[in-house]
């Protein structure tokens with residue numbers, strides 16, 4: 001059978017780093033509150049005029065370099081984002097043009113913070129169906145553009161950035177020892193729309209809008225749903241928590257990550273953490289974490305990775321893959 005193996009990864013973070021102290025000067029908040037409630041210490045914000053596709057293009061180039069490939073080797077691009085440069089065309093096509101590719105397909109997937117997990121599962125299905133040999137899967141966001149800077153309960157949480165992986169078709173035996181994506185579990189429940197949304201849009205207000213979140217309610221869903229989806233997809237792969245070498249979670253809140261790891265019986269040494277330095281970068285957070293950990297040489301070939309995320313919708317899911 002065919003499996004989708006990660007051949008390379010890369011990321012890009014905007015130059016401007018904003019420490020928690022920046023918010024102390026502007027809002028009724030403190031470094032202590034932000035660190036203790038979220039684990040966030042700093043985040044990157046895109047420069048004026050720097051767009052989501054700019055970040056995505058840089059992450060894609062880094063992933064191609066890491067894979068030892070050139071842009072023409074790519075058959076398709078899937079970008080997970082909720083903060084596109086324009087309403088259309090897709091960020092995917094902008095990344096495609098930026099890389100100088102004129103063949104294959106490019107489009108966006110929108111599942112907010114769960115976007116990269118959805119995009120990865122989507123690209124994997126296309127590769128296994130024989131529709132492409134190599135797909136660039138990118139998570140790229142500029143959440144700083146949809147912040148209400150007067151709302152301390154949200155604006156301290158998010159950051160900008162992009163991460164990318166090159167997924168490549170490889171022949172495999174069809175067992176849980178194969179390299180590549182072994183299973184995925186995707187879920188949505190649109191009745192929770194009001195827990196996390198942006199209060200603007202093309203067909204409603206005609207504006208881009210600003211992010212609104214009932215954080216403590218989202219927190220409860222996250223704690224309950226993330227370990228469950230990980231168990232479901234591990235089960236689909238014929239594996240259990242005990243087989244897991246690395247948890248690469250969505251980086252929204254250290255307390256959510258710790259609770260998920262505890263439920264899975266994983267020590268924190270097996271968890272990739274970037275939340276302190278990146279904040280919550282929505283769909284970019286998992287590929288950023290994957291790329292940072294890969295750059296640090298933390299993954300060995302054959303290691304079993306679990307990625308999981310939850311976000312607006314609500315939408316949540318997980319992907320099991322062997323490095």
Ligand code: UT7
Nearest residue numbers: 029030033037113152153156215216218219252253310311
């Ligand atoms: O990535 C997409 C999915 N999103 C998430 O996973 C986010 C999930 N939620 C969270 O991470 C947490 O709920 C937050 C970090 C957003 C909030 O933490 P919390 O422990 O759930 O706090 P809370 O919302 O229950 O608020 C506790 C208190 C409130 O004050 P009172 O009502 O107890 O007096 C807030 O007004 O903390 C206050 N507060 C702040 N205080 C200082 C809220 N934001 C701040 C702030 N600085 N920035």
